[in-house]
Amino acid sequence: MADKCVVRNQAYKRGGLNKRERHNERKNAEYMNDDIIPERAGFNIHYKRCEGGYEQTFDKMLSDGVISTRGLPNDPHIVDELVFDVNSAYFERHGGYEYARAFYNEAYRLAATAIGGKQYVLSAVMHADERNKALSEELGRDVYHYHLHVVYVPVVEKEVYFRKNNKNPELAGKLKEVITQVSHSKKWPRYKTDRGWVNSYSLLQDRFFEHMRAAGFSDIDRGERGSTAGHLSVLEYKAQQEAQRASVLSDIIRQREETAAAIDGLIEDKERTAAELEQKTEKKREQLNSLNKKTAAKKKEAAEIEDIEKLGNKRGLMGGVTLSADNWTKFLNLVKEGINSRGIIARLRKKVDEAAPKIDELEKQLKAKDTEKSSLMDTLQYNQAKIRAPRRMAETIADIMRNPPEQERQYFDRYTAKQKGAEL
Numbered sequence: 001m002a003d004k005c006v007v008r009n010q011a012y013k014r015g016g017l018n019k020r021e022r023h024n025e026r027k028n029a030e031y032m033n034d035d036i037i038p039e040r041a042g043f044n045i046h047y048k049r050c051e052g053g054y055e056q057t058f059d060k061m062l063s064d065g066v067i068s069t070r071g072l073p074n075d076p077h078i079v080d081e082l083v084f085d086v087n088s089a090y091f092e093r094h095g096g097y098e099y100a101r102a103f104y105n106e107a108y109r110l111a112a113t114a115i116g117g118k119q120y121v122l123s124a125v126m127h128a129d130e131r132n133k134a135l136s137e138e139l140g141r142d143v144y145h146y147h148l149h150v151v152y153v154p155v156v157e158k159e160v161y162f163r164k165n166n167k168n169p170e171l172a173g174k175l176k177e178v179i180t181q182v183s184h185s186k187k188w189p190r191y192k193t194d195r196g197w198v199n200s201y202s203l204l205q206d207r208f209f210e211h212m213r214a215a216g217f218s219d220i221d222r223g224e225r226g227s228t229a230g231h232l233s234v235l236e237y238k239a240q241q242e243a244q245r246a247s248v249l250s251d252i253i254r255q256r257e258e259t260a261a262a263i264d265g266l267i268e269d270k271e272r273t274a275a276e277l278e279q280k281t282e283k284k285r286e287q288l289n290s291l292n293k294k295t296a297a298k299k300k301e302a303a304e305i306e307d308i309e310k311l312g313n314k315r316g317l318m319g320g321v322t323l324s325a326d327n328w329t330k331f332l333n334l335v336k337e338g339i340n341s342r343g344i345i346a347r348l349r350k351k352v353d354e355a356a357p358k359i360d361e362l363e364k365q366l367k368a369k370d371t372e373k374s375s376l377m378d379t380l381q382y383n384q385a386k387i388r389a390p391r392r393m394a395e396t397i398a399d400i401m402r403n404p405p406e407q408e409r410q411y412f413d414r415y416t417a418k419q420k421g422a423e424l
Helices: 014-023 040-045 053-061 088-091 097-115 132-137 200-214 232-315 324-389 389-404 406-424
Strands: 002-012 045-048 077-086 121-127 145-152 156-160 174-183 190-193 196-199
Touching: 002 014, 002 200, 014 053, 014 077, 014 121, 014 145, 014 232, 053 121, 077 097, 088 097, 088 121, 088 132, 097 121, 097 145, 132 190, 190 406, 196 200, 232 324
Parallel strands: none
Antiparallel strands: 002 077, 045 121, 077 145, 121 145, 156 174, 190 196
């Protein structure tokens, strides 16, 4: 009986590595997927173990010169993950755990070759602690869903040339060096076919199938085949159907988990944006406070000048103003400073006027981000509720929608009649 083998690739930015590591390396205290049995974590097999964290190992490779991020945009995808998967029933028919161990050891060899070498692999682990609930109930014993996670750094060799305006004209345009550049998009470029745009790592589906068949695992298939019920026992046929349904449910759960992760990432982005806006707003407030202090100082100086001007009321016998030598010097200095300060005060007032509406706008944006964040949190909680208990959610919604308005009116009329009878 042929079974479907699949491989998929997922790219991650630096901010998503910690969450991916906690899941793959089983570092969480609890999991949203209740099919994970923590007590079986010891059965998980590492074909390559990450000695440090994913992010720390990546940074060490960077500092050691094994890889380079030269020329990449800000916050790029720096780590990819290949997930190899086959029906749970396939391994049960071939001996279970030990067969899966040998199968995914061969799959890991393919993965290491496809990505350019084991030196770029951060972690490769076969999970053997996720129970296949549907198949377990059908067969009356625990059946586990074996699959392989290979986390790696996508790299390509990039040629770097001397610039045309190089100080040494003889070197202009010549090859300077070849670097091992981190690049998800160049490692797995998209190309156009008659069916539309396709990611090149989709070709791994064919390579996975061909490699495993050549290695002796001949009873697997790349895609879906027609029904083989006529050649199977009843138990095998039911197991196959349950395995297919379990695979579909697994895909749905994975998609929901990816959606929840995407919402988490969106919330993190919004929180980061809100924090940046708050920092800008605070900076503008500080600038405004500084301008207010400077303006207050100038006003104080103006008051002092006004006090000195009042000295003009002290007239002598001939109508002139009488000042001491010290007051006269002070008077002249203050007058000069006052004249010079007019232009400065005008410019400061202009900056204050310009800053005020910008601060108001930033505060409005911040409030809008808070509202958007609240909405996203509601959406996330709803999605998490659907993931944890989809059947209970469906039953609750169905119960809310079950009673039509006219039936509710009947209940109200009966209740009113009963109350009137009690009063009589």
